[in-house]
Amino acid sequence: MGESFDLDYCLGELLGRGQFGTVYQCVSVSTGKGFAVKIIDKFSDCFNRRLVYSEIKFTLLAASENQHSVQIHQVYEDFTAVYLILDLCPGLDLFDRIASHGAFFEKKAAALITELVQAIAECHRRGIAHRDIKLENILFGSNGRLLLADFSCAAHFEKRTRTLKGKVGTPAYAAPEVMAGETYDEKVDVWSAGVVLYLLGWTLSFNGETVEEIVAAVKKGDPVCFPKEFFPWLSRGAEDLIEQMLARDPVMRLSAEQAQAPIVNYLCLKLRNKRRALRSSSAQFDPKPPQGLRNSSPGRGVRLTWTYVRRLSSPYLRNSS
Numbered sequence: 461m462g463e464s465f466d467l468d469y470c471l472g473e474l475l476g477r478g479q480f481g482t483v484y485q486c487v488s489v490s491t492g493k494g495f496a497v498k499i500i501d502k503f504s505d506c507f508n509r510r511l512v513y514s515e516i517k518f519t520l521l522a523a524s525e526n527q528h529s530v531q532i533h534q535v536y537e538d539f540t541a542v543y544l545i546l547d548l549c550p551g552l553d554l555f556d557r558i559a560s561h562g563a564f565f566e567k568k569a570a571a572l573i574t575e576l577v578q579a580i581a582e583c584h585r586r587g588i589a590h591r592d593i594k595l596e597n598i599l600f601g602s603n604g605r606l607l608l609a610d611f612s613c614a615a616h617f618e619k620r621t622r623t624l625k626g627k628v629g630t631p632a633y634a635a636p637e638v639m640a641g642e643t644y645d646e647k648v649d650v651w652s653a654g655v656v657l658y659l660l661g662w663t664l665s666f667n668g669e670t671v672e673e674i675v676a677a678v679k680k681g682d683p684v685c686f687p688k689e690f691f692p693w694l695s696r697g698a699e700d701l702i703e704q705m706l707a708r709d710p711v712m713r714l715s716a717e718q719a720q721a722p723i724v725n726y727l728c729l730k731l732r733n734k735r736r737a738l739r740s741s742s743a744q745f746d747p748k749p750p751q752g753l754r755n756s757s758p759g760r761g762v763r764l765t766w767t768y769v770r771r772l773s774s775p776y777l778r779n780s781s
Contacts, residue, residue: 465536465543469497480506480612485548495533498544511612512542518614519544522588528579530599530609549609550602555595558660573657574720575606580649581716583608589617589645591638592629593652595659617646622710624648636708647710650719654705657698658684 472485472494481500488495500512516535523531536543552560554572576598583590590597592613599607613628622643629638635651637644684706707713 465497465538468534469495469545471497486545494548496546496548498546500542500544502539502541515612515614516544518588518611521586522583522608522611522614526579526582528575528582528606528608530607547601547607549599549607551600553596553600554598554656558595569660572606573653576608576653576656577716577719579606579608580653581720584646584649584716587616587619588614589624590614590649591624592633593649593656594630594633595656598656621645635710637710645710647713647715650705650714650716653719654702657702657705
């Protein structure tokens, strides 16, 4: 670990704030190169040294010779905090991209999901389950390449075994077996990626006002539906892919390796003329539920406000192996 962050870097603007750390832009004093720094406060109620070192370990393991993972360049520690020097990812994360610009066109959506599944598959080849795949943890490098971030919930797994345990990650994206407190395998990441894909339609596959309601909805296990008022552009192949990624039975759920082929073959998001006209006129997503639903609680199949989705993104405490 480095001796003094303040001697080597100049702290810049705030980039984001999470439950377990605050991220700022920073600049190397010696090279002038820009980075991001995640500052983890040792005096925070959430601070856990074992989990911080675990995040460092899994980020390093995932990033080694991996073009789809955020890299750690240096680590510093002083009396008050731990400082992780990370790749600087300019622009918006996937959450903010969708909230700001609306749905993706066919080519862009296919490319994005392909990169996400490739990133997950590469982690799984290294025996790493991310366990917190969500819109906010999908970043983009200066070259536009998708980067998987925040390995604070990651864990090592043995292939073809269900040895992982604990309610970790983010409830709105978590697989049923995680919610149920069962042991599970790396396919929980594929479930979460399926939720991300579903969110490209601006609605959640499983929904609720509180974490408890989300848990109940996932456990209930209603079939995934695709209301045409929200998914007029979704091909039958894309529906099949989402259903296979959101299979309740992990045995029937696609692995990350298996999901790559059907994405190439099936993920054709065909926007209709109305959506094309809206996009070409630079219209932005109106963050309100459809007319007639504005006074109701957001429910499954109801288009969501992004403020509501952001509220559902607080992760569980990381209390597991």
